[in-house]
Structure formats: C-alpha cells, structure tokens
Amino acid sequence: MDADDSSDSPRRIKSIQTASAILEAIQHLEAPTFTDLCGEVDISKGTVHTYLETLESEGFITKSGNEYRLGVRLVTMGESVRNQTDIYRAGQDEVEKLAEKTGEWVHLTVECQGQEVTLYESSGDRAIAMDYHLRMRESPQYLYHTAAGKAMLACFDRDRVRELVNRQGFVQRTEKTITDLETLFEELDRIQTQGYAVNDEEEVRGMRSVGTAITGPDAAVCGAISVTAPTSRLSGDYFESEIPELVMEAANIIEVNLETAGVKQPR
Template identity: 25%
Template sequence: MARVVPAVIRALDILELFLDRPELSAREVIERLDLPRTTVHELLVTLVERSYLVVVPGQPVRYRLGMPLFQLGSAFAGRLDLVREAQSVARGVAAACDEAVHVAVLDGADVVYLVKVDSTHPVRMVSGVGLRLPAHCTAVGKVLLADLDRASLNAVLATGPLAGMTPASITDPDRLRAELDRVRADGLAVDMGESDTAMRCVAAAVRDHSGAAVAAMSVSAPIIRWTPQAQPRWTELVRDGADSLSARMGYQRR
C-alpha cells in the first residue's frame, strides 16, 4: 500500500493555515503547527520558490498565498456547475431581500461556504467563501446533517465532542438529533445566534438529480433586522431559491 509523504502533508498544512488568515509570519507557522524551525524554513522556501506563497513586500519573514493557488481554485470552480449556478441564484435572492445569501456544502462535521452574496447594508455578516464552520452551529449545516442517513450522522457525531461557538450553540447530541428531526419535518433550519450571537439565519436544502442534499442555501441578517415581519419573507425567498437551484442541478420534485 502506498504511503503518504510527510513533507507534502506538512506543506499542505502550512497552506491551509492561510484559509483564515491573509498573512502569516514564519514564527506563527512554527507555533501553530508545532514544527521544528528548520523544517518550516525549508518548506516556506520551497513554497515561495514555486510561488504558492509570496513574501510580503518589505516584510521578509511574512507570507501570503500566491497566484498558483488562485489558478487551481479557479480551475476547480470552473468545473463545478454547483458554484456557477449557485452564484446566479444567490444573486437573485440577495437582490430580493438585501441580506447576505450563502451556499455551503458539508465536509465531514463542518460546512464550507462556496458562495456568498452580501447585502448593501452597512451592518452585515462577517463571512466569506472558503469559510469552514462546525455544521451543527449553522442553519446550512443543520439542513445538510438532517439529510444524512442514520449511519452517516452517527459517524459525524462520533468524530468528537460538539463544540459550541456561542452560548446558544447546540452541544448536546440528543438535543441536536431532536433539532434535526424538526428540520426534516419543516424542510428548513434556523440559526438563532448559534454561530454568531448578533446574527440569525434560515436555510433550505439544495438537491441534485438523485434527490440528495448536495448543498444548502441560507439568508442571514443581523438580529436588529430579524423582525417578525421580515422573517416569513426571507423564509419564502430561501425556500424558493433553494428549489430553483435544485432544479438547475436536475432535481425534479416528486
């Protein structure tokens, strides 16, 4: 059986540190990965040589991502119909409600955001494409977890304790299972300050030709705009948007 190459794993670990930080110093890489200084130096020099990292001008020991990573990401996105179609639908939903619209997919116990269309309001959600969050703390994540079969859901919940992001986060597995039962019945999930105390979200599933939930779409708004008058309209918009994107993915409602 072929073995993994430790040096490649470490290089990828370094690149993945930049998913939530635009720049990092060599010292920060050493501290976050707990690797020897010499090893990190050699890996950084190699990544810079191949332009996967670039040195920040005027700061020789700080780095940011290079153009080849953008090219690889663009090549992947260009082959992914979901991203292209989701951007189109999300723009329409965002225009109708003037709130942030996201499309995310499940990756293990987390969700990863593929698409974001922001609102025009000065107070808006802090998020972005590529953001990874615990699925059980988000509306999009609960929609996707609710679609898993029992064995798959058990496998996700067995990956470790349910960490909370805010005091409102659901961290008890039994309570989460009950919440997912409600999501299955309603076809919608909400995030009532579970990932960000200042935000509220509602989400619906995006299905492919087989009927499987391949993504979820959400409308997110600050608590100051999450009013009883606005919420039903946003719920209708996210349901219609998810249905529209599902149709583009080949889903036919039975």
C-alpha cells in the same frame, strides 16, 4: 515515496500532509515568521525551511521580510475549483436574485470534510457585518451552528452525524449554540419535517438565518442556500414563513437547474 504505512488506515503521502499543514498554519497565523511556523509543525527547522523554499518557488506562498503569506496562485486555483462546481453554476444567479429580493446576505455553501464552506455569496442593499461574512470564506464552519449547515446535516444518516460530532466535538459560539447530540438530533428531525433550518443567534448574537439543503439529480445533498440578517429585521412571520418560502423556492430552482443542466433537448 514517504507514505504512511500504517495497516489500520489508507496509505497517505507524508510530504503532502506536511505541506498542507504548513499552508494551513500560514493561513491561520496570518503572516507568521519562520520561528512561528517551526512551533506549529512537528518537523525539524531544516525541513521547514526546505518546504517553505519549495512552496515559495511554486507560487503557493510569498515571503515579505521575515513574514510568510499564502500566494495568489491559490486564488486562481480556487476560482477554477468554483467554476467547475455544478452547484455554483446552477445557483449563482439565484443567490444574486435572493439577495436583491431580501436586501440581506445570501450564501451558497457546500459540505467539505464535515464542515461548511462558502462557495458563493451576495450582499443585498441592507446587508451588514461585511467583514465577518467575508471572513467566512476563509475558514470552514461547523455544520451544527449554521442554518445551511444544519439543513445539510438533516440529510445525512444519523450514524454519519454522530461520527462527525464525535470527531469534531461541540464548540459553543453563543449561549444558544447546540452543544449535545440529543438536542441536535431533535433539531434535525424538525428540519426534515418543515423543509428548512434556522439559526437563531446560535453562531453570532443578534443574527439569524434561514437555510435549506439543495439536492442533485441523484437525490444526494450537494449544498445549501441561506439568508442571514439581524434579529431586528428577521423576526415574526417574516422569519417564520416569508423568508423560508423564498429560500426553499430558490433551492428548488437550483435543483431544477442541476437536473436539466445535462439534459439534451430533442431535435
């Protein structure tokens, strides 16, 4: 077994790490060639070829001409992951209802390895930027520049937040993106007090969002729900009070669904 034997870190299986790196490269590069992939991973060309042949035979990737793409087997595996996730089952209907009420994009997200992953989303009849929101499903987002992400960060202890930021660094998406730890901590304190987070053009200029965390029966954060809309529609009292109330109400219902999902009714 080709494991990492470093005494300073937990043991890891190198071959799985390499396969993961190749899959991520194929996703990131969008239809790369063999030469492209050899430039992305630090292994010999022969080893890259062996991995590609194996991944293709297992259905994880496909080859068309000289280009590689992720395989549809990953779609079915992803659906299985989502369908087995408690917050998805508890929150799917509320996401749909909130999208219908607001007419905007509503996202149900979770934290994975320090980043935000969209588990489910629904678009209302006024929702815009369809391509952008669909692309959000394909790659994790930094927690500190989205409303849902900041709402989840506010539930973490400060040492964990500091560790995440030190590992990832700050990436400035717009002129309003938070780029220092002190400002982020001030924002997280404010979120804890008011119960929800806002993204005021911090990720995309012209877009705002409101999000709040969702906690499970053990009181630990298990995800977040958010509404996203253009600044022209998400402003004034609607942005500052009406949408936050709707988002927090939806989160509360999802939490009740999570709390009662495993409760047996008395006979």
